[in-house]
Amino acid sequence: MNMFNKLVKKETKLSVIGLGYVGLPIALEFAKQIKVVGFDIKPERIDLMKKGIDPSKELTSDAFKSADIVFTSDPSELKSASFHIIAVPTPTTKNNLPDLTPVLKASETVGRILKKGDYVVYESTVYPGCTEDDCIPVLERYSELKCGKDFKVGFSPERINPGDINHTLTKIVKVTSGCDAESAENIAKIYELIIKAGVHRASSIKVAESAKIIENTQRDINIAFMNELSIIFNRLGVNTYEVLEAAGTKWNFLKFYPGLVGGHCIGVDPYYLSFKAKALGYHPQMIDSGRFVNDSMGGYIGKQTVKKIIACGKNLKGCRVLIMGITFKEDVTDIRNSKVMDIVNELKDFGISVDVIDPGAGKHEVKEEYQIDLKDKPSGKYDAVILAVSHKEYLKLDESYFTPLLNKDGLVVDVKGVLRGKIKNNPYWSL
Numbered sequence: 001m002n003m004f005n006k007l008v009k010k011e012t013k014l015s016v017i018g019l020g021y022v023g024l025p026i027a028l029e030f031a032k033q034i035k036v037v038g039f040d041i042k043p044e045r046i047d048l049m050k051k052g053i054d055p056s057k058e059l060t061s062d063a064f065k066s067a068d069i070v071f072t073s074d075p076s077e078l079k080s081a082s083f084h085i086i087a088v089p090t091p092t093t094k095n096n097l098p099d100l101t102p103v104l105k106a107s108e109t110v111g112r113i114l115k116k117g118d119y120v121v122y123e124s125t126v127y128p129g130c131t132e133d134d135c136i137p138v139l140e141r142y143s144e145l146k147c148g149k150d151f152k153v154g155f156s157p158e159r160i161n162p163g164d165i166n167h168t169l170t171k172i173v174k175v176t177s178g179c180d181a182e183s184a185e186n187i188a189k190i191y192e193l194i195i196k197a198g199v200h201r202a203s204s205i206k207v208a209e210s211a212k213i214i215e216n217t218q219r220d221i222n223i224a225f226m227n228e229l230s231i232i233f234n235r236l237g238v239n240t241y242e243v244l245e246a247a248g249t250k251w252n253f254l255k256f257y258p259g260l261v262g263g264h265c266i267g268v269d270p271y272y273l274s275f276k277a278k279a280l281g282y283h284p285q286m287i288d289s290g291r292f293v294n295d296s297m298g299g300y301i302g303k304q305t306v307k308k309i310i311a312c313g314k315n316l317k318g319c320r321v322l323i324m325g326i327t328f329k330e331d332v333t334d335i336r337n338s339k340v341m342d343i344v345n346e347l348k349d350f351g352i353s354v355d356v357i358d359p360g361a362g363k364h365e366v367k368e369e370y371q372i373d374l375k376d377k378p379s380g381k382y383d384a385v386i387l388a389v390s391h392k393e394y395l396k397l398d399e400s401y402f403t404p405l406l407n408k409d410g411l412v413v414d415v416k417g418v419l420r421g422k423i424k425n426n427p428y429w430s431l
């Protein structure tokens, strides 16, 4: 009996290794139809999931109802499964090189329990070639089995967009692939169980890996172009958003906007592709330039704020700035790799005192990650307020909110251009 039939007849289980933003929704979706083991190395996260709580705060308790799933941090429980999905983080090192430690550790965990006939599918975003060149050798070493002959491997990248309530897991076409024709078909059919939007069968693992990495690299490069334009238009004294609005009336003008690029996908994945390109002897110019521009934007916004504060006739000594939003993008609670911290650090370098507020970020997480105390609310008067993240709570604000927070000639900095046309009496600057 093939893998698809065994899973559907509940003669074996599917396991998900790494239950974060990607892994938990997949595990719970499969658990509506087949038997699932959800494994994570963090027992404290497993304890929450056993109580129907998503530690990443994306899913409600309803998502856990009637799910046929066992949550565990005991790797031996993975033995009862035959189809393993690996969804662990793929971060970069301090020097912006791929850090494969979690994905190789997870491969080791699975390798130790792998049986003849099992499948392993990687969902973590990696550079093209990583599954075959880096992960399969670890599976083979720890299982003492041979890929292709004894077990099968596939790659199926995840495309969810944090904070996006419209494009959710089952509504996004899923790219699937396998190490041979039989496994590719089985993997596609298994994902078709849960993906209502359907499955795109990529011709190979490398094609599927490449497709994922260029989706995010394309976004990164397009946003970098907008950021560069905003630097030019700032020198010209022209509002970037007004230019984009005018240019956007042409049918084929692409709708991208300037801003901070943080988080663990768009700001990270191009480094994986760049690493692979260099390993192949090609030094990518566009990809690296895009990364350089986007990684510089926090510092640029900080410096522009300082210049404008001085231009307002203020002395930087004793200056106070409020930053609204610390998460890596709007309407999420995730603060990892937030580029807002580059603004904070730039301002602090000038001796400015900075308060940060955010409607969703956790105080504890912010302290642990960035060693700063998140404030519950603004306190006292500020010389500038920077609206750094366009959370939905902030979109309804107008000048009547900012004026009482500001000293005379206090500046409003609008990183995402969401206050355009609303600030009439205070100095105003946006990207």
Ligand SMILES: NC(=O)c1ccc[n+]([C@@H]2O[C@H](COP(=O)([O-])OP(=O)(O)OC[C@H]3O[C@@H](n4cnc5c(N)ncnc54)[C@H](O)[C@@H]3O)[C@@H](O)[C@H]2O)c1
Binding pocket: 017, 018, 019, 020, 021, 022, 023, 039, 040, 041, 042, 045, 056, 087, 088, 089, 090, 102, 103, 105, 106, 109, 123, 124, 125, 126, 158, 159, 160, 161, 162, 264, 265
């Ligand atoms: N978050 C997104 O929206 C998103 C979208 C598309 C793709 N991705 C990619 O998916 C992958 C996972 O990202 P995420 O956002 O879900 O990460 P995450 O940090 O939210 O979750 C990862 C989970 O894996 C666990 N983990 C780490 N090492 C482990 C190991 N060796 N064994 C078992 N569990 C382990 C962690 O404890 C954590 O619970 C990454 O490659 C990411 O680039 C993420």
